[in-house]
Amino acid sequence: MTTLFDDKAADVIDLSIGAPARDLMPVDMVAAACTAALSSNDKACDSFQVSSDDMSRCIPAAIHSNASCKQYGPEAGDGQYLSELSILLQEEYCHLGLSPIASDSHLCCTSGASQSITNLLTLFSEPTYTSHVFLQSPTYHLVFQMVKDRGYKTDQLVGIPEDADGIDIAWLEGKLRELEIGKNKSVESPYYSAVLYTVPTYSNPSGTILSHERRQKLVQLAHQHDMLVICDDVYDMLYQPSEGKSLPPLVSYDMAYSSEGNGNVISNGTFSKILSPGVRCGWVQARSGLIKRLAKRQGCSSISGLHASGGSPAHFVSKLILETLRTKDLQKHIAKTRDILSERMTDGLITPIDELLLPLGCSYHKPKGGYFLWLKLPQSITSQALEQTILKNRIKVSCGYGYHFAVPSKDHDTYKLEIGSHVRLCFAFYSTSDLKSAVERLHQAIKICLESQK
């Protein structure tokens, strides 16, 4: 195996893969940044000096390198990386009059969103103290196992229904009151009374965007109920160019109250979708108090064993990314990625879906960004039935079957049925022509499903 997707049959078009295609992962840019980072003389700490011979075999320019990227990095991340990252975030998110306040004291390096969620759950929640984990429903399904890994039981999970404006905040407010979240908060506890996991912008899988009013209200509720909101802001920069930028991340709303103290929102970012998943590098943004707890700064002691032991969790790669940010190559690549995704979504999915699937009774909301189109199947078909038909008839297509994305909790049976009548189609991994073929194959499968019901 060389990638996570190697066991997929070669002739199957698998729209469940939520990863960038090869042409969205720039090799030359990364190679140049690697050479620059290793050639830099920004001093690996003398007492830890290691030979650069191994590295220089691959990259001749680095022969006499004293580059700090080889050494353990500072707990919160390399200072220059955090500064360049903060400029990127200001450029991307400084709109709507809300200050993003992403100075480097509000940022911490991570090794990608997945590792970061696991670390945040470990540091800021504890299943015997944190009574519930709320999840946007439908939700990014691979998070369920992370929550279980932390020791949460199914009856502690609560799915929050959503509509076109994102999670239903009125419903959530009722639930927080009913469950008396925050009532037994202890001032000594390092943990929050509850955690909420959400993808507020271009949600995975449904593509929804939490509205401005709901963002405001959600932050208020989090403050009132001692709830930590973990926002997986992994698609925010990938808006469709014709739609323009979306709303600022939820953390900006929390930081609009104060940029200090712990606050109640963490923005979880990653370079997986805007550079390459293999780099395993990302960041979190939060108020300075929470960042200090995560990683040591200015004499404060961190609570994260991960950062204390290993230093910055992605030091080497963050130094490469620093180079791509300095040269603005990464910013150009992100703009190119938006254009490619736009073309794939429109010509690869929307045009053939309008022609072939809408007449069968499918429907969708046009995504304003992100990686996914959330397709509602004709009324009588469930995603399980479609999956079975595809398997039975050996139709060489696959997709994200909706029922996988329903929160594995006990409530909302009717809502789960609604989720199960959708499929998630990713437009990032395949070319436009492959996407068109995938829609034709889905058309065939849906027709078989419909005919079998007659």
Ligand SMILES: Cc1ncc(COP(=O)(O)O)c(C=O)c1O
């Ligand atoms: C919502 C969401 N969070 C996290 C991830 C994984 O991110 P990373 O590669 O940074 O671990 C993905 C990837 O599909 C995702 O869609």
